[in-house]
Amino acid sequence: xVKKCLFTLLLLTxxxxxxxxxxxxxxxxxxxxxxxxxxNEKPDELTIWANDEEKHLEAVKSFAAKYEEKEGIKVNVxxxxxxxxxxxxxxxxxxGKGPDxxxxxxxQIGNIVAQGLAEPLSLxxxxxxxxxxxxxxAVTYEYDGETNVYGAPAVxxxxxxYYNTDIVKEAPKTxxxxxxxxxxxxxxxxxxxxxxxxPNDIYFAYPFFxxxxxxxxxxxxxxxxxxxxxxxxxxxxxGGELFQSFFGKGxxxxxTTVDVVDGLFTEGKVGAVINGPWSIATYKEALGxxxxxxxFPDINGKPxxxxxxxxxxxxxxxxxxxxxAKDLALFITNEENLQEYFETAGxxxxxxxxxxxxxxxxxxxxxxxxxxxVPMPSTPQxxxxxxxxxxxxxxxxxxEDVKPVLEEAVEQIKTKIEASGxxxx
Amino acid sequence: xxGTADNHVSKNNHSPVIAMVLxxxxxxxxxxxxxxxxxxxxxxxxxxxxxxxxxxxxNFGLWGLRTLGTIPGVDHSIRLLVLGVLSLIGIVxxxxxxxxxxxxxxRQAQKIQTGWKPKKMRETIRDAYDTTFPYLMTFPGLIxxxxxxxxPLLFSILLAFTNYDLYHSPPRNLVEWVxxxxxxxxxxxxxxxxxxxxxxxWTIVWxxxxxxxxIAVGLFLxxxxxxxxxxxxxxxxxxxxxxxxxxxxxxxxxxxxxxxDEFGAINRDIIIPLxxxxxxxWLSDPFYAKIAIIMIQTWLGFPFIFALFTxxxxxxxxxxxxxxDVDGGTRFxxxxxxxxxxVLFATAPLLIMQYAQNFNNFNVxxxxxxxxxxxxxxxxxxxxxxxxxxxxxxxxxxxxxxxAVVSIIMGVIVSAFAFYQFRQTKSFKEEGEI
Numbered sequence: 001x002v003k004k005c006l007f008t009l010l011l012l013t014x015x016x017x018x019x020x021x022x023x024x025x026x027x028x029x030x031x032x033x034x035x036x037x038x039x040n041e042k043p044d045e046l047t048i049w050a051n052d053e054e055k056h057l058e059a060v061k062s063f064a065a066k067y068e069e070k071e072g073i074k075v076n077v078x079x080x081x082x083x084x085x086x087x088x089x090x091x092x093x094x095x096g097k098g099p100d101x102x103x104x105x106x107x108q109i110g111n112i113v114a115q116g117l118a119e120p121l122s123l124x125x126x127x128x129x130x131x132x133x134x135x136x137x138a139v140t141y142e143y144d145g146e147t148n149v150y151g152a153p154a155v156x157x158x159x160x161x162y163y164n165t166d167i168v169k170e171a172p173k174t175x176x177x178x179x180x181x182x183x184x185x186x187x188x189x190x191x192x193x194x195x196x197x198x199p200n201d202i203y204f205a206y207p208f209f210x211x212x213x214x215x216x217x218x219x220x221x222x223x224x225x226x227x228x229x230x231x232x233x234x235x236x237x238x239g240g241e242l243f244q245s246f247f248g249k250g251x252x253x254x255x256t257t258v259d260v261v262d263g264l265f266t267e268g269k270v271g272a273v274i275n276g277p278w279s280i281a282t283y284k285e286a287l288g289x290x291x292x293x294x295x296f297p298d299i300n301g302k303p304x305x306x307x308x309x310x311x312x313x314x315x316x317x318x319x320x321x322x323x324x325a326k327d328l329a330l331f332i333t334n335e336e337n338l339q340e341y342f343e344t345a346g347x348x349x350x351x352x353x354x355x356x357x358x359x360x361x362x363x364x365x366x367x368x369x370x371x372x373x374v375p376m377p378s379t380p381q382x383x384x385x386x387x388x389x390x391x392x393x394x395x396x397x398x399x400e401d402v403k404p405v406l407e408e409a410v411e412q413i414k415t416k417i418e419a420s421g422x423x424x425x
Numbered sequence: 426x427x428g429t430a431d432n433h434v435s436k437n438n439h440s441p442v443i444a445m446v447l448x449x450x451x452x453x454x455x456x457x458x459x460x461x462x463x464x465x466x467x468x469x470x471x472x473x474x475x476x477x478x479x480x481x482x483x484n485f486g487l488w489g490l491r492t493l494g495t496i497p498g499v500d501h502s503i504r505l506l507v508l509g510v511l512s513l514i515g516i517v518x519x520x521x522x523x524x525x526x527x528x529x530x531x532r533q534a535q536k537i538q539t540g541w542k543p544k545k546m547r548e549t550i551r552d553a554y555d556t557t558f559p560y561l562m563t564f565p566g567l568i569x570x571x572x573x574x575x576x577p578l579l580f581s582i583l584l585a586f587t588n589y590d591l592y593h594s595p596p597r598n599l600v601e602w603v604x605x606x607x608x609x610x611x612x613x614x615x616x617x618x619x620x621x622x623x624x625x626x627w628t629i630v631w632x633x634x635x636x637x638x639x640i641a642v643g644l645f646l647x648x649x650x651x652x653x654x655x656x657x658x659x660x661x662x663x664x665x666x667x668x669x670x671x672x673x674x675x676x677x678x679x680x681x682x683x684x685x686d687e688f689g690a691i692n693r694d695i696i697i698p699l700x701x702x703x704x705x706x707w708l709s710d711p712f713y714a715k716i717a718i719i720m721i722q723t724w725l726g727f728p729f730i731f732a733l734f735t736x737x738x739x740x741x742x743x744x745x746x747x748x749x750d751v752d753g754g755t756r757f758x759x760x761x762x763x764x765x766x767x768v769l770f771a772t773a774p775l776l777i778m779q780y781a782q783n784f785n786n787f788n789v790x791x792x793x794x795x796x797x798x799x800x801x802x803x804x805x806x807x808x809x810x811x812x813x814x815x816x817x818x819x820x821x822x823x824x825x826x827x828x829a830v831v832s833i834i835m836g837v838i839v840s841a842f843a844f845y846q847f848r849q850t851k852s853f854k855e856e857g858e859i
Contacts, residue, residue, distance in 0.1 A: 116598070255686035
């Protein structure tokens with residue numbers, strides 16, 4: 001037995017040491033210029049991965065058909081959940097089974113670029129001009145000292161106020177209005193609340209900090225300085241104190257969850273909530289004409305800087321027809337198609353003209369809010385921010401001292417970024 | 426033997442050593458020397474086929490495994506790692522075939538030397554079929570095992586020795602071997618160390634307390650229901666089995682809503698009316714969250730134990746108890762010396778597996794509160810156990826190599842449970858060993 005083991009071991013090590021020499025690869029492997037190998041010849045077909053949501057697919061398929069008519073290139077639309085796309089792309093891409101175009105939220109860009117899964121688009125000024133500035137900001141990203149646009153924006157979204165006209169007669173203009181609604185109408189014993197929000201979510205609570213001068217990462221959108229975290233500066237503390245004043249006895253309970261917010265609001269027991277356009281259908285069904293929307297109330301005398309999210313079409317690194325893939329992405333997101341997309345799928349277009357032409361009163365508020373929004377940071381280090389920041393908000397809502405809690409959160413974000421290996425760039 | 430028949434004597438100079446050496450030189454040569462031509466040719470063909478078709482890819486696989494690629498953007502480290510593991514598996518399979526070939530040549534040569542006369546072709550085939558039938562039948566299962574169990578296992582073990590995280594991800598970047606760095610970091614770098622220790626100790630507490638509690642409750646209820654004075658046994662049993670019948674994730678989500686500090690029924694309709702005050706912070710205080718989650722697991726787990734024990738209790742012969750009555754044994758003595766040894770003896774392996782199961786009980790932790798509430802200064806939540814922490818490491822922070830390290834630690838612990846179970850319980854011993 002021992003002999004046999006030894007023998008196998010010996011065999012393995014010799015194989016490992018002697019046989020495992022570098023394979024013969026084409027010498028140009030190192031210097032190979034990806035573009036030179038490609039021609040701009042028209043491909044027979046392109047593959048795109050669309051989200052597996054029904055309305056969305058319907059719209060994308062219609063664009064694909066139009067593109068085929070226009071250019072004579074067959075477009076295969078594959079339904080693939082947006083959440084699974086990245087992982088599958090990194091597996092299927094090298095095998096040549098990946099798509100030419102895929103759809104991702106812009107805050108994944110840092111992640112995608114770090115793995116090198118997407119190709120920069122190099123849009124001309126003219127090609128950029130159709131999209132709103134917030135959308136282009138969101139898909140711009142700096143890697144290794146080079147700033148590039150990494151996608152063609154397809155959807156833009158942010159959050160605002162939904163209110164029930166039975167309870168709130170007039171939309172709250174400022175955060176003080178909202179506070180008054182909260183204090184006047186809340187009666188915990190009857191499960192009645194003037195205003196409800198989940199405490200531990202920096203996504204929704206960001207304007208409280210941003211409007212007083214707090215920020216997550218320093219630098220410009222897309223060119224973030226991840227060593228500069230502004231969540232515990234003077235402004236952030238002020239914002240945190242304002243945030244704290246919304247929670248506690250007779251106000252918003254600290255254990256509020258999304259289910260509680262949605263449940264009570266659709267029962268008609270809550271005056272106002274914060275949410276994005278993705279909840280329109282649910283709320284509308286429950287409240288009907290009583291439902292109205294408004295931009296996020298002003299904080300510190302300024303329009304609130306809510307987080308803007310952009311879903312964007314990206315060209316795969318593994319695509320063999322990158323120029324045509326880019327052409328298709330621009331086609332899908334032109335003004336006419338984005339307008340059609342809004343009508344079919346009910347998601348806001350990042351095209352300036354298409355956005356302005358919306359006259360549905362429910363959507364208008366969001367279109368308005370987008371103007372003062374800031375893109376969610378797209379660096380991969382952002383994934384280390386959510387948990388500590390959300391936890392800090394929970395502690396603040398529970399009444400702990402704002403300053404030490406925020407300082408601790410920043411400290412924790414820094415160590416987490418370090419532990420994840422993210423300080424390198 | 427010598428000299429019984431002249432054609433046997435002539436084979437005395439047939440040397441096993443030559444057969445072995447020939448077989449080592451090239452598969453099948455030894456068999457041909459033994460005059461087993463067909464077998465020899467088949468072995469030789471297999472080796473030729475291997476050299477022609479697979480040598481290159483195995484070489485590439487081993488090279489990839491050693492270097493994990495050298496040119497970023499061209500070499501895909503994770504793919505190379507996968508190919509490398511496959512090559513290793515291939516080498517082991519081929520290596521054992523080769524070893525078999527050598528041993529076979531030697532054995533046969535020895536037999537020929539002692540005067541054994543090769544059988545006819547048909548007999549050989551029939552013999553081979555008879556002896557190898559069980560192996561033939563299990564062969565597909567073995568192949569499946571290799572690719573479904575062994576291959577991913579090797580892959581994830583190897584990952585723990587790399588620096589695979591978001592910033593070292595193909596195709597843009599290469600993954601590198603880092604040896605035991607990850608393991609060392611886990612116990613020395615403060616942020617990992619503190620979290621690991623607190624998560625690990627809570628995992629142990631959780632496993633021991635929740636499983637023991639569910640076994641105790643199950644046993645207690647089984648004893649009660651089994652008492653001859655209890656009427657409507659069937660109905661009571663059905664009711665007690667119900668928590669098992671409802672899908673666990675539904676139960677957990679409902680409990681999670683019921684335990685909500687402000688809106689949940691437990692505080693609102695039980696604690697506050699009965700005891701007054703503010704209610705108990707079930708979801709926001711780590712201590713109470715732990716209590717709540719242990720209670721939920723007890724609720725989910727006891728019906729299985731209850732059903733198990735009920736079955737065993739009915740199989741204990743009444744004679745034992747009658748004998749005890751004659752000797753004047755008390756109720757407790759009867760339980761301690763008759764009932765308990767009986768049920769534990771019969772169910773021990775299953776009970777041990779209950780512990781192993783709870784050790785990795787991801788569902789209840791994640792669905793109840795996602796491992797929350799948060800704890801200041803720690804990068805896992807108050808109720809996070811190792812498995813839910815690994816989930817967060819992998820999916821929230823893309824730190825694959827660290828997740829692999831923690832998975833290995835978990836694997837070792839669960840295997841220890843399993844090993845103990847196999848050693849200590851008689852149920853798994855082979856026939857005749859008892």
